[in-house]
Amino acid sequence: MSALELERVTYTYPGAGRPALDDVTVTIAPGELVVLAGASGSGKSTLLRAANGLVPHFYGGTFAGRARAAGMDTRDHGPGELAAAVGTLFQDPETQVVMGTARAELAFPLENRGETPAGVARAVEEAALALGIAQLLDRPTAELSGGELQRVALGAALAGRPSLIVLDEPTSQLDPVAGDELIATLRRLNEDSDATVVIAEHRLERCLAAADRVIALIDGRIACDAPPSEFLSWAARSQPALCTPGATLLHRLGLPPVAGVKRARAALRGTLPEVDEMLPAYEAKTHSPQRRGPRALRFDRVWHEIADGPAILRSLSLTIGPGERVALMGRNGAGKSTLLRHAAGLMRPTRGRIEASGRVALLLQNPSDYLVHETVAREASAAALATVGLDDSFAGRHPRDLSGGEKQRLALAIVIDDPAGPGATAVLCLDEPTRGMDRALKDELASLLRSLDAAVIVATHDPEFVAAFADRVVLLAGGAPIADGTAAEVLARGTYFATETARILGGAGGALRPEQGAAVLQRLTRADEVLA
Amino acid sequence: MSYRRRASPLHAARAGAGCAYCLALAIAALTLSNPIALGALTLTIAAAGVGAGVGRELRGAAVFAAPLAVMVTLVNALVTRDGLTVIWRFGNLPVLGQTDVTLEATAYGAILGLRAVALILCAALYTAAVDPDQVLRLFRRVSFRSALTASLATRMVPILARDSRRLADAQRCRPGPRPSRAQLLRATTSGVLDRALDVAAALEVRGYGAARRPQRVRRPYSRHDLAFGAAAVAVIAVAIGSRVAGLVPFQAYPSLHAPAGLGTVLVAAALAASALLPFADRRGIER
Numbered sequence: 001m002s003a004l005e006l007e008r009v010t011y012t013y014p015g016a017g018r019p020a021l022d023d024v025t026v027t028i029a030p031g032e033l034v035v036l037a038g039a040s041g042s043g044k045s046t047l048l049r050a051a052n053g054l055v056p057h058f059y060g061g062t063f064a065g066r067a068r069a070a071g072m073d074t075r076d077h078g079p080g081e082l083a084a085a086v087g088t089l090f091q092d093p094e095t096q097v098v099m100g101t102a103r104a105e106l107a108f109p110l111e112n113r114g115e116t117p118a119g120v121a122r123a124v125e126e127a128a129l130a131l132g133i134a135q136l137l138d139r140p141t142a143e144l145s146g147g148e149l150q151r152v153a154l155g156a157a158l159a160g161r162p163s164l165i166v167l168d169e170p171t172s173q174l175d176p177v178a179g180d181e182l183i184a185t186l187r188r189l190n191e192d193s194d195a196t197v198v199i200a201e202h203r204l205e206r207c208l209a210a211a212d213r214v215i216a217l218i219d220g221r222i223a224c225d226a227p228p229s230e231f232l233s234w235a236a237r238s239q240p241a242l243c244t245p246g247a248t249l250l251h252r253l254g255l256p257p258v259a260g261v262k263r264a265r266a267a268l269r270g271t272l273p274e275v276d277e278m279l280p281a282y283e284a285k286t287h288s289p290q291r292r293g294p295r296a297l298r299f300d301r302v303w304h305e306i307a308d309g310p311a312i313l314r315s316l317s318l319t320i321g322p323g324e325r326v327a328l329m330g331r332n333g334a335g336k337s338t339l340l341r342h343a344a345g346l347m348r349p350t351r352g353r354i355e356a357s358g359r360v361a362l363l364l365q366n367p368s369d370y371l372v373h374e375t376v377a378r379e380a381s382a383a384a385l386a387t388v389g390l391d392d393s394f395a396g397r398h399p400r401d402l403s404g405g406e407k408q409r410l411a412l413a414i415v416i417d418d419p420a421g422p423g424a425t426a427v428l429c430l431d432e433p434t435r436g437m438d439r440a441l442k443d444e445l446a447s448l449l450r451s452l453d454a455a456v457i458v459a460t461h462d463p464e465f466v467a468a469f470a471d472r473v474v475l476l477a478g479g480a481p482i483a484d485g486t487a488a489e490v491l492a493r494g495t496y497f498a499t500e501t502a503r504i505l506g507g508a509g510g511a512l513r514p515e516q517g518a519a520v521l522q523r524l525t526r527a528d529e530v531l532a
Numbered sequence: 533m534s535y536r537r538r539a540s541p542l543h544a545a546r547a548g549a550g551c552a553y554c555l556a557l558a559i560a561a562l563t564l565s566n567p568i569a570l571g572a573l574t575l576t577i578a579a580a581g582v583g584a585g586v587g588r589e590l591r592g593a594a595v596f597a598a599p600l601a602v603m604v605t606l607v608n609a610l611v612t613r614d615g616l617t618v619i620w621r622f623g624n625l626p627v628l629g630q631t632d633v634t635l636e637a638t639a640y641g642a643i644l645g646l647r648a649v650a651l652i653l654c655a656a657l658y659t660a661a662v663d664p665d666q667v668l669r670l671f672r673r674v675s676f677r678s679a680l681t682a683s684l685a686t687r688m689v690p691i692l693a694r695d696s697r698r699l700a701d702a703q704r705c706r707p708g709p710r711p712s713r714a715q716l717l718r719a720t721t722s723g724v725l726d727r728a729l730d731v732a733a734a735l736e737v738r739g740y741g742a743a744r745r746p747q748r749v750r751r752p753y754s755r756h757d758l759a760f761g762a763a764a765v766a767v768i769a770v771a772i773g774s775r776v777a778g779l780v781p782f783q784a785y786p787s788l789h790a791p792a793g794l795g796t797v798l799v800a801a802a803l804a805a806s807a808l809l810p811f812a813d814r815r816g817i818e819r
Contacts, residue, residue, distance in 0.1 A: 090733070098735060101537070
């Protein structure tokens with residue numbers, strides 16, 4: 001019996017003009033770890049919802065074909081019944097945790113199934129031990145961090161020992177460390193228990209190395225269904241936006257793309273056996289940013305200390321020049337969001353001073369929070385909308401009907417739309433603007449931000465976006481900068497805060513993006529040939 | 533304000549005992565009208581909060597309740613025509629007509645305000661010291677979905693408060709004129725509906741739609757379960773018994789009568805002792 005079987009499934013959401021899944025036929029065998037790839041709106045989440053019965057039972061709409069999860073036809077069995085066999089983890093940890101403590105959260109699905117109290121207690125303990133969250137069991141869910149909440153939600157999905165686990169962008173809200181830990185946990189569970197795992201993800205470089213198979217969706221149809229290396233070859237030829245940076249690097253060098261840093265290094269050794277000796281010797285030629293001259297924003301020994309709590313910013317001093325593109329990085333709780341809120345005046349320092357040469361605009365994490373009018377045209381001026389690439393065709397649309405990327409642009413137009421004129425905004429700050437975005441949207445956003453005149457500061461966990469956008473990277477830890485330099489200086493030698501290209505090349509030449517990496521390796525190859 | 537497990541006798545007691553204890557204090561507040569007895573009961577609830585380690589939460593609730601108490605006092609003084617002792621003549625006011633403020637109406641308004649404070653403190657004590665997940669388990673055998681809805685509604689309060697703070701921050705980041713209240717209300721409602729839809733989907737995939745009646749969990753009664761259960765019975769017995777026996781007389785109209793006799797003092801002391809005694813035993817309070 002297959003873990004999941006979709007047979008000619010076509011599904012259209014209520015009121016939608018086109019199907020979200022279009023004649024999809026796929027069979028997933030027990031024990032497989034499958035990654036669903038595709039741009040935003042390609043049908044990844046809908047496929048997962050078809051597996052757990054939310055489609056069509058919860059969302060309604062028109063459903064044709066057959067879907068069977070763990071042998072149960074989803075037409076005859078609703079999500080409640082399927083929950084015994086299909087564990088589900090969504091993107092946002094806050095909305096899927098419904099109980100007051102982690103223990104109660106893990107017990108909830110088992111109690112719904114009418115398990116005995118002893119059975120519930122045992123399953124909760126085992127799930128907690130398997131995920132390493134035993135120490136969280138008696139903590140209130142309201143006090144857990146995003147990464148902890150996501151692991152508790154995963155525990156709730158796994159406590160009933162489902163044979164199929166479906167996960168919808170589970171790492172999009174997590175920092176790189178927590179995201180990598182979650183993927184490693186899934187791989188271990190898959191290997192230890194033979195559970196089938198289907199995971200939809202935009203950051204393919206994070207999970208492809210752990211996958212047995214990749215299914216790529218385009219406009220609701222299956223465009224590729226193959227092992228990771230074959231998928232990457234296909235993506236490099238046909239869908240570069242779905243290709244991982246490491247695979248793009250190898251493809252540019254004429255090598256067959258592979259998933260993961262370790263395999264990419266092995267592939268490079270196959271062509272250039274001396275690569276391990278040559279790369280470390282290739283030093284980056286970078287120039288530290290100029291700190292003198294005019295300033296757009298200056299933090300002067302700024303502290304933010306919470307009453308009866310910790311200090312979030314600790315004597316932080318930072319100067320941003322006009323037009324500079326700066327990325328703020330650091331783990332969750334490092335002080336990135338607090339710094340941006342201070343810059344925009346939403347928070348006041350308990351000690352120290354902040355000076356800005358003009359208005360500081362801030363785009364917070366959720367763009368929908370900015371949308372209060374009935375039409376796009378009433379949210380911002382035509383000039384601001386044009387700046388962010390929203391033309392007249394958007395003017396009459398309802399802001400909440402826009403896609404995620406379009407909402408992001410509209411919110412950006414709102415915050416930079418200063419009545420005093422386009423030059424009044426000296427600094428634009430963005431807090432985690434790439435959460436849940438596919439690579440094409442991220443590249444668009446990076447280009448848009450680079451085209452603005454104001455200095456731009458982005459707090460983000462996404463090193464690939466940083467490489468595309470930033471001139472300068474400030475790494476925060478414990479409320480103070482621990483590294484401040486060019487993107488190449490800071491990101492090239494890191495492990496978690498590094499691009500995949502930099503990790504493959506060990507930071508050689510300060511190359512962060514695949515095209516830079518390819519150039520470095522081509523120079524090295526030529527030098528090697530000359531020496532030979 | 534939300535529940536957080538602390539090392540206190542009340543937190544160590546099962547939810548049934550905690551619920552009964554808070555309910556008994558609330559019933560006592562509704563039963564007693566004598567200002568000395570009601571004042572003693574209010575102080576007792578505050579002391580119970582301190583004993584449970586949630587004094588800070590109760591202080592926050594008191595800050596919210598105090599203006600309400602003042603408002604209740606003023607409204608009662610202005611709208612009630614009863615009472616013989618006039619302390620202020622406003623004359624003929626629009627809407628209210630001839631308005632004479634009497635000592636009796638003012639005092640009774642203050643009693644009502646004090647009662648409101650006592651009830652709010654009881655609710656705060658319950659919220660901060662009784663495990664909502666255990667309460668859900670307690671009531672789900674009777675009506676699972678109603679119990680879960682009530683539990684979720686309680687949990688949604690801090691989430692929605694966080695959402696509204698986020699929305700307010702986003703609006704502060706907008707340059708130019710601020711949106712109207714109606715626009716903000718529409719945006720907030722839309723956000724709440726989105727949030728509710730996400731939570732409902734999460735409930736579905738956790739098997740809520742196919743939930744079965746859970747099996748009864750038999751746990752041995754701890755010393756704290758017994759102590760708070762007994763305290764609940766004692767508080768109700770003292771409050772109702774003293775009222776029936778006329779030990780705490782109080783009359784607001786036509787003239788004020790609230791004697792501070794030995795009986796009243798004894799009732800106040802009995803209430804405090806029976807409600808606070810369980811906090812003296814601090815054995816086995818850590819989980």
